[in-house]
Amino acid sequence: MTVDSSPWTDRFRPRTLKEIVGNSRAIEQLRMWMRSWEKGIPKQRAAFLYGPPGVGKTSSVMALANDLGFDVLEVNASDYRTKSRLEELIGRAALQTRTITGRRRMILFDELEGVSGTEDRGGITAIVDIIKETRVPIVLVATAIGEGWEEKFGPLVDLSLLIEYRPVPFVEAVRRLREMADELRISVDDDAIEYIADRSQGDLRSMINDLEAVARGLKRVTIAEAEKLGERDRKEYTPDALMKIFSAKTLREARGVISSALIDHDTLFDWIYENIPFVLDDPRDLAEGVEALARADVHQTRGQRTQEYRLLKYMFNEMTGGVALARRESEGAGLLKLIRKRIKELGSRQADIAIAESPDGLEVKPIRHLDSDWGKANAFLRELGGRWVREKGLWSLPYFRPPQLIWRYRRTWHSRHRRSSIAERVARNCHISTKEAVADVIPLMKVIFQGNASMANEISEWLELGEKEAEWLRS
Amino acid sequence: MEGLKPQAQCIEGFVMSGGMWAEKYRPQTLDDIVNQTEIVSRLKNFVKERNLPHLLLVGPAGVGKTTSILALAQDLYGPSYRNFILELNASDERGIDVVREKVKNFARTAAISSDVPFKILIMDEADSLTSAAQHALRRTMEIYTKTCRFCLIGNYSENIIEPIQSRCSVFRFSPLSEKDAKNWIKAIAKKEKVKLIEEGLDAIYEASTGDLRKATNLLQAAAATQSGEVDDIAIYGVLGRVSPGKVREMINLGLKGEFLEAREVLRTLLIDEGLAADDIIRMIYSEVLRLSISERLKVQLADSIGEVDFRLTQGARPEIQLSALIAKLALTEEEMR
Numbered sequence: 001m002t003v004d005s006s007p008w009t010d011r012f013r014p015r016t017l018k019e020i021v022g023n024s025r026a027i028e029q030l031r032m033w034m035r036s037w038e039k040g041i042p043k044q045r046a047a048f049l050y051g052p053p054g055v056g057k058t059s060s061v062m063a064l065a066n067d068l069g070f071d072v073l074e075v076n077a078s079d080y081r082t083k084s085r086l087e088e089l090i091g092r093a094a095l096q097t098r099t100i101t102g103r104r105r106m107i108l109f110d111e112l113e114g115v116s117g118t119e120d121r122g123g124i125t126a127i128v129d130i131i132k133e134t135r136v137p138i139v140l141v142a143t144a145i146g147e148g149w150e151e152k153f154g155p156l157v158d159l160s161l162l163i164e165y166r167p168v169p170f171v172e173a174v175r176r177l178r179e180m181a182d183e184l185r186i187s188v189d190d191d192a193i194e195y196i197a198d199r200s201q202g203d204l205r206s207m208i209n210d211l212e213a214v215a216r217g218l219k220r221v222t223i224a225e226a227e228k229l230g231e232r233d234r235k236e237y238t239p240d241a242l243m244k245i246f247s248a249k250t251l252r253e254a255r256g257v258i259s260s261a262l263i264d265h266d267t268l269f270d271w272i273y274e275n276i277p278f279v280l281d282d283p284r285d286l287a288e289g290v291e292a293l294a295r296a297d298v299h300q301t302r303g304q305r306t307q308e309y310r311l312l313k314y315m316f317n318e319m320t321g322g323v324a325l326a327r328r329e330s331e332g333a334g335l336l337k338l339i340r341k342r343i344k345e346l347g348s349r350q351a352d353i354a355i356a357e358s359p360d361g362l363e364v365k366p367i368r369h370l371d372s373d374w375g376k377a378n379a380f381l382r383e384l385g386g387r388w389v390r391e392k393g394l395w396s397l398p399y400f401r402p403p404q405l406i407w408r409y410r411r412t413w414h415s416r417h418r419r420s421s422i423a424e425r426v427a428r429n430c431h432i433s434t435k436e437a438v439a440d441v442i443p444l445m446k447v448i449f450q451g452n453a454s455m456a457n458e459i460s461e462w463l464e465l466g467e468k469e470a471e472w473l474r475s
Numbered sequence: 476m477e478g479l480k481p482q483a484q485c486i487e488g489f490v491m492s493g494g495m496w497a498e499k500y501r502p503q504t505l506d507d508i509v510n511q512t513e514i515v516s517r518l519k520n521f522v523k524e525r526n527l528p529h530l531l532l533v534g535p536a537g538v539g540k541t542t543s544i545l546a547l548a549q550d551l552y553g554p555s556y557r558n559f560i561l562e563l564n565a566s567d568e569r570g571i572d573v574v575r576e577k578v579k580n581f582a583r584t585a586a587i588s589s590d591v592p593f594k595i596l597i598m599d600e601a602d603s604l605t606s607a608a609q610h611a612l613r614r615t616m617e618i619y620t621k622t623c624r625f626c627l628i629g630n631y632s633e634n635i636i637e638p639i640q641s642r643c644s645v646f647r648f649s650p651l652s653e654k655d656a657k658n659w660i661k662a663i664a665k666k667e668k669v670k671l672i673e674e675g676l677d678a679i680y681e682a683s684t685g686d687l688r689k690a691t692n693l694l695q696a697a698a699a700t701q702s703g704e705v706d707d708i709a710i711y712g713v714l715g716r717v718s719p720g721k722v723r724e725m726i727n728l729g730l731k732g733e734f735l736e737a738r739e740v741l742r743t744l745l746i747d748e749g750l751a752a753d754d755i756i757r758m759i760y761s762e763v764l765r766l767s768i769s770e771r772l773k774v775q776l777a778d779s780i781g782e783v784d785f786r787l788t789q790g791a792r793p794e795i796q797l798s799a800l801i802a803k804l805a806l807t808e809e810e811m812r
Binding site: 294408 | 541567569692698747803
């Protein structure tokens with residue numbers, strides 16, 4: 001084995017098209033479009049690639065550029081902040097079809113999802129202007145997470161050839177993982193391979209990261225090793241920052257965290273919002289604290305709409321001081337109370353568990369093992385961010401859990417995708433908007449699909465639904 | 476009710492076996508429409524004269540606005556009417572530029588193979604367009620007025636700019652009477668051999684308040700899950716499983732101070748079910764008015780809902796704002812102040 005210290009995601013990054021796993025249709029579409037530039041400027045001067053993270057969107061552009069002999073000018077999230085920054089960067093590149101060395105040129109706008117809402121409207125407009133004038137191929141890449149992204153990118157989407165990337169199928173992920181393990185000469189058990197592949201949900205980048213996290217330095221990887229991956233996600237610096245905010249006694253103290261925290265204020269906001277109910281366990285404190293967050297959100301919106309970024313300081317006051325000073329009656333025991341309550345609901349007695357405090361959180365120890373209720377309790381504790389510490393025979397729960405939003409969007413990617421394709425059919429056939437279809441009709445269709453197979457079949461046929469869509473309505 | 480015929484019998488050579496009943500029993504020609512008699516007779520005149528002005532149809536949901544214009548188109552153009560109309564829904568279109576482009580492509584070609592020299596563009600939910608977009612639309616209407624008639628549909632005429640209103644024949648659809656709405660539902664139940672008893676009918680009417688599409692969908696869902704009689708319990712059973720039922724669950728959790736659980740339900744509604752924030756707000760509002768809490772508290776909560784509603788129109792984040800509202804549900808009158 002050669003000694004190679006570069007991250008495995010780099011090492012296994014596809015250099016040519018042949019090395020890319022999955023999404024062959026999308027890549028073929030992209031290839032045809034790139035080839036069409038050989039015969040002059042095509043009708044659509046931009047291609048818009050979208051899909052979940054880590055499925056090879058950017059890689060396939062790079063590999064294709066390499067295969068077809070293009071020089072790629074790359075633009076990233078940090079460049080979208082202002083129109084002037086973009087113009088400075090692109091300059092006249094979009095008008096010059098060849099570089100100084102005579103190679104053909106193309107432009108890649110990567111990480112478009114980093115353009116956030118109205119704030120960067122200037123950015124979107126600037127890109128639109130560039131596309132309208134360009135004489136070189138422009139590829140836009142967006143990792144689609146979050147609702148409403150179609151709307152945000154509407155002006156770009158309208159000008160572009162839309163190409164959808166999908167999660168890499170499980171079987172292909174397994175095969176690729178096996179290849180990589182062989183190349184690395186590491187023996188990975190089949191069940192460990194499947195565990196890692198399954199965990200990745202079709203995101204090859206995270207899969208390779210996982211493999212590296214587990215396998216670096218090992219000769220053999222077992223399922224037990226792979227399962228340790230569950231622990232990795234939760235290492236964060238953020239808990240310290242949160243602890244400071246939630247325990248601050250003055251506005252100055254709370255606000256100081258904005259600059260000292262290692263994360264940006266948007267992420268910090270999401271962490272505070274996620275964890276506020278665990279800390280403010282008194283209803284009045286909680287109502288005031290969440291309202292402070294809602295006010296912070298309003299200040300941010302105003303700042304973005306007016307482009308007056310000085311307004312953001314009012315956001316910072318609310319999200320730190322507003323939350324900190326809302327705490328009057330709360331004991332900060334929301335997590336503890338929640339666990340007690342849920343364990344009780346699941347039918348276990350208080351005597352069945354022991355809960356102790358540790359520096360980072362709580363330790364929950366089942367006194368009576370193997371009780372059937374523990375299946376559900378375990379699932380619940382895992383959902384709260386808990387980690388099973390085998391040596392000690394207890395669950396370790398951090399006081400704070402990471403924001404669930406992005407995770408949840410990722411987890412429901414397929415489901416939301418299916419829902420919108422059904423909504424479009426319903427809208428067309430029932431003469432209503434997709435919004436109404438989602439709000440009024442689909443919920444009732446679900447009732448029908450779950451309760452009456454023959455009526456469901458008739459509707460499926462009528463709407464020409466695929467099996468996957470019908471299944472989505474049934475589940 | 477005489478007007479009620481399944482589509483299968485209406486369209487020659489096109490047999491519909493199933494699908495959503497609301498579509499199966501949608502009246503196909505103006506003759507089939509039994510309500511809105513005055514409007515229908517005026518529309519019939521347009522068919523007779525083979526000409527019509529731009530139209531603006533306003534009124535509550537599910538009383539026959541879209542049905543009327545589709546029926547008119549079918550009477551006017553015959554079975555191939557679909558070639559002569561373009562249906563757009565303002566809430567699904569990405570900006571007025573896209574609309575203009577679509578209209579241009581649609582209106583550019585004359586309506587050949589018909590004795591009617593124009594096509595019809597139907598724009599549903601036109602009242603949701605911004606006034607800037609409406610002004611742009613007005614210009615488009617003028618440019619293509621020779622080859623294309625515009626039929627705009629909306630709930631409120633106040634939200635349509637004056638220059639458009641003055642260029643359209645305005646038709647105001649009235650809400651259906653309880654009797655008409657119930658007759659309609661009963662007729663469909665009979666056709667589909669659903670044993671719908673009086674209590675079930677009342678429950679459907681109460682939940683759909685004269686919106687026939689909603690009522691019909693609700694009847695179908697209840698019939699799908701019920702082999703015997705469809706009564707009020709069957710209807711409430713269905714209602715509990717759809718979004719408003721989940722909104723109620725969320726509100727009840729909020730009232731009990733179970734914020735974490737309530738927030739989970741909110742996330743299900745927003746993310747898993749993909750409901751728009753304004754739809755959730757609408758449902759929360761109507762639920763809160765029905766709660767058995769003190770009247771003063773109701774007023775206070777309604778005020779908070781109004782505040783959230785406004786903030787959302789300003790671009791605030793739905794989950795954060797709705798969470799703030801849920802957290803307030805646990806407060807008493809005194810604490811709200």
